[in-house]
Amino acid sequence: MTNSANTTKPLTAPQKALRKMGLLRDIDLALHLPLRYEDETRWCSLGQARDGEIVQFLALVTSSEIAFKPRRQLIVQVQEIVSSATNDEEFLSNEDLIKGESCTLRFFNFYPSLQKTFTSGKRLRLRGEIRGGMLGKTMMHPSVHAYDENLPNTLTPVYSTTAGLPQAYLRRAVMTGLDRCVRFGSFKETIPEPFQSPNLWSLTKSVQFLHEPAAGVSLLELEDKTHPAWQRLKAEELLAQQISQLRAKRERQSLTAPVLSGHGEIAVGVESKLVDPQEPNNSHSGALTQEFLKILPFQLTAAQSRVIGEIAKDISKKAPMYRLLQGDVGSGKTVVAALAATQCIDSGYQCVLMAPTEILAEQHFKKLVDWLAPLLEQKNLSVAWLSGSQKKKDRQKMLEITESGQAALVIGTHAVIQEQVKFQSLGLVLIDEQHRFGVAQRLALKAKLLDQEPHLLMMSATPIPRTLAMSYYADLDVSTLDELPPGRTPVITKVISDQRRDEVVSRIKAQISLGRQVYWVCPLIEESEVLDLANATQTHQMLSESLPGINVGLLHSKMQTSDKKEVMQQFTEAKIGVLVSTTVIEVGVDVPNASLMVIEHAERFGLSQLHQLRGRVGRGAAASACVLMYSTGEHGRLGETARERLKAMAETQDGFEIARRDLEIRGPGEFLGARQSGAAMLRFADLSTDQEWLDWAQDLAPKMLDSYPQLAEQHVARWLGHKLEYLKA
Ligand code: ADP
Ligand code: MG
Secondary structure (H helix, E strand, O other): OOOOOOOOOOOOOHHHHHHOOOOOOOOOOOHOOOOEEEOOOOOOHHHHHOOOOOEEEEEEEEEEEEEEEOOOOOEEEEEEEEEEEOOOEEOOOOOHHHEEEEEEEOOOOOOOHHHHHOOOOOOEEEEEEEEEOOOOOEEEEEEEEEEOOOOOEEEEEEEOOOOOOOOHHHHHHHHHHHHHHHOOOOOOOOOOHHHOOOOOOHHHHHHHHHOEEEEEOHHHHHHHHOOOOHHHHHHHHHHHHHHHHHHHHHHOOOOOOOOOOOOOOHOOHHHOOOOOOOOOOOOOOHHHHHHHHHOOOOOOHHHHHHHHHHHHHHHHOOOOOOEEEEOOOOOHHHHHHHHHHHHHOOOOOOEEOOOOOHHHHHHHHHHHHHHHHHHHHOOOOEEEEEEOOOHHHHHHHHHHHHHHEEEEEEEEEEHHHHHOOOOOOEEEEEEEOOHHHHHHHHHHHHHHOOOOOEEEEEEEEEOOHHHHHHOOOOOOOEEOOOOOOOOOOOOOEEEEEEEHHHHHHHHHHHHHHHHOEEEOOOOOHHHHHHHHHHHHHHHHHHHHHOOOOEEEEEOOOOOOOOOOOOOOHHHHOOOOEEEEEEOOOOOOOOOOOEEEEEEEOHHHHOOHHHHHHHHOOOOOOOOOOEEEEOOOOOOHHOOOOHHHHHHHHHHHHHHHHHHHHHHHOHHHHHHHHHHOOOOOOOOOOOOOHHHHHHHHHHHHHHHHHHOHHHHHHHHHHHHHHHHHHHOOO
């Protein structure tokens, strides 16, 4: 299948189509496994067939013509050949054949070559669905094969294909690829002997079988992939994923990162002074950390203390931390991040915090400045702010203090990883809402760091369900905040039709009269931004009219950043009572006095988006509510998945449960988003059914890397080939 460089012949249409489908190498072809199968291994005579049944018989063409009524079509008359040989096996001429019933074939799409196939007197094998009618039996577009009394003894594979690539061509290409792979050892056994078992088929046998399953095999087992041949492919794939991630993890562990044990220079290499993970705020911690803990207006939750301990332990090692901090909205990730920062600064290194949006970054900035700036000033240090929209002069100043090392903490949007930004001694990188950053941005961040790798802490409010964490995120260490700070009241969630808008407005009035504040979210859909903007403006107007004396604010995506900030500021200071917003209110905004959230057209939002939004309320002590207002439009009813989403929201507030259901509804592809773009998705394994293989692979991967490194290498190369760089990002 390879094209040598000096070939000047242009590619044929099927060759181009193969390229388009990414079927370039032999192994790509060999692993292009069938979508389904057709059973051509049995005869089914015309005479015995009932309406709608698949028949397969030998036929003699008696006539064929092209008709134009009602549209252009090829009409062929055939007769079933019941027997073509005499007792002494002598073949009969067409005239003497023993013939059965006749049948009309119709083709609406056909090439001239097909017409030639049907010259009168020709013998063929036909297969297709039979229709009995007043005018006799007919078949539409049957499959046509050469005359042969011996049927195939394997099921016929049907491959996913594309325009210009006929099944027969693709099948031949696949078979060629398969043969070469087998011949050149591409499917050589990589699972070490002690880990093989009789019920684990060899890869060669499995792939060969799947392309040509023996007649009589259960089609059901093939379809639901419970057949041992499929099981081997799932096992293969999951093992490759586990090995490559474990390898990436180990490679990272072999890099050198600054030791951030919280004691400045003297601490380097002093392992005995590690912060005790059981007791993170103990007396070993450095000055800034201590001072910060003293001024912190609340007690850390047990979960926060535990997680801070996990992080402290990681960053006081020479190997770079690569950790995900997951915690539901409102679980208090910021203070955890702040304590990691203080430990870093106490060790004499800089820390950078990156957030996906400007508003979110600024919230962090304000909070951390409040907490840390006075303490840092005493040490002649400061906090730098970097964003895309800041004035050139301000930016210049910030770049200077970042480079000189005077800024112990640098906060901003992805502006913090732009080329001009230079650090004096970067020790720790904190990334908020990590799933909103792409692979490219993470690679850019890595490229910033010259000789030393910083420690990395990624934060996410979207908890990763266990199976996903075990597979796609196996290279990460995960810390979980599984407890909310005390004093929160659960948010009551109501799902109601937008016919009852008036009731909602009275509810808003009631909340405002109690001195509370309200969010009103209108959905924003990329394709119709203008429309949605109009809608939000209308809602803003409607609410302003029905809520006299109450300041109703408007925030939408097309506003200038400075205007957005102004509105947010007013809302934070309670100068605005109701905030109408088209943009999803930036994930992470924190206004504890807001006690009611209304989400208009809730049916248009994704599940985790709704959950994040709802997390904006219930942050203070006041009883809070979230109203999911849906519109059924002209159809008068909600779609199935929309209904499921809203139901899930009303039923649970547990972020993990929501994430699990979200995964169920959407599948891992969308859930993973940026992390997997360009990287290898699982093609055969299904995390919802293959937990056992995942456990198996997780167990085997370290053993292979330790004791069978060559086999591990071969195994990964077979499955991931050139895609590896992405997995390391
Ligand atoms: P998230 O995990 O969503 O980023 P935040 O860090 O914004 O959550 O915290 C949510 C709110 O809870 C903030 O107002 C924060 O100050 C407060 N908070 C965090 N930890 C505690 C705690 N242990 N006790 C009381 N309040 C806390
Ligand atoms: Mg947050």
